[in-house]
Amino acid sequence: MKILHIKRITKHEQRHTVKMGVLNTKVTYIKKYLFGLPIKTLHKYRETYYGEVKDCNDCMLFI
Template sequence: MKLIKIKRTTKKEKRFSNQMGILTAKVTYVKKTVLNIPIKTLHKYRETYYGEVKDCESCRLSA
C-alpha cells in the first residue's frame, strides 16, 4: 500500500482575464496526498478554448 500519492482533479472555475473578461475554464489541480488527505498543491493549470494548456498564474480568480 502506497502512503504518498499524486492525484489530479479537474473542476470548473470562473476565471478573469483582462483581455477576455470572465470565463469558465476547466482547472486541473495536481496534489500530493498522504493516506488520501491532501497535503500540498504542486501545480494547477487550465485548458483554453483552443486546446492550449496554460498556467493559472496568467489569470486571477474573479471577485
C-alpha cells in the same frame, strides 16, 4: 492503502482575465496526498478554447 500518492482533479471555475473578462474554464489541479489527506498543490493549469494548455498564474480568480 498507499502512504503517499498523487492525484489529478479537474474542476470548473470562473476566472477573470484583463483581455477577455470573465472566463468559465476547466482547471486541473495536481495534488500530493499523504494517507488520503492533501498536503500540497504541485501544479495547476487550464486548457484554452483552442486546446492550448496555460498556467493559472496569468489569470485571477473571479470572486
